[in-house]
Amino acid sequence: MKLATRLALAVLVLLLGACGYNKIQSLDEQTKADWSEVINQYQRRADLVPNLVATVKGYAQQEKDILIQVTEARSRVGSLQVTPALANDPAALKQFQDAQSQLGSALSRLMVVSENYPNLKSDQSFRDLQAQLEGTENRITVARNRYIQSVQAYNTYLRSFPQNMTAKMFGYAIKPNFTVANEAAISAPPKVDFSQPASAAPPQASPAH
Secondary structure, three states: OOOHHHHHHHHHHHHHHHHHHHHHHHHHHHHHHHHHHHHHHHHHHHHHHHHHHHHHHHHHOHHHHHHHHHHHHHHHHHHHOOOOHHHEEEEEEEHHHHHHHHHHHHHHHHHHHHOOHHHHHHOHHHHHHHHHHHHHHHHOOOOOOOOHHHHHHHHHHHHOOOOHHHHHOOOOOOOOOOOOOOHHHHHHOOOOOOOOOOOOOOOOOOHHH
8 A cells, every 4th residue: 555545544534533433433333232222121021021911811811901901012012113223213213112101001000900919919920020020121221221321422422513514424313312201100110019918809710721
């Protein structure tokens, strides 16, 4: 490689670094990594739903409405085409967030209903699933918060000068983010307090075989 070419490349690298190109790359990669973790944790929760519904159904078949709600909410989540591009599409991201929130709400209602069934609460399989669900909800909260922060850092950097000029030149755009209006409520994992006796418990159904 000729000396002039090497010097031109060196100057180009310096210019790109000075105008924020390298930092944009780094921040963009961080948002992608954090988005992947969000998807992983939401998928972990979705994978728990079939066994959880089957276990509850064995003791509380009469609660078919809430069981159907959970199943349908899980189906809506599964029908979404989750691709890396989804995180860059405001409408698709909102649809994804709404579907996940609906599943979370349905699971919370299922946990409340389970309080009326002491036999279900004492079932080891249910207890294990409930513990896994609560742990997964906590991991979802952590993953969401990390993603929100990484997108905020990325967007703030892109809006600053001269990075905004570099971003425009290379086609980098501001990313949409999760809404945080009800973050505290959304982040609260479903709870089942096994230490409290159930009140007004309906007759117990035998587990389905």
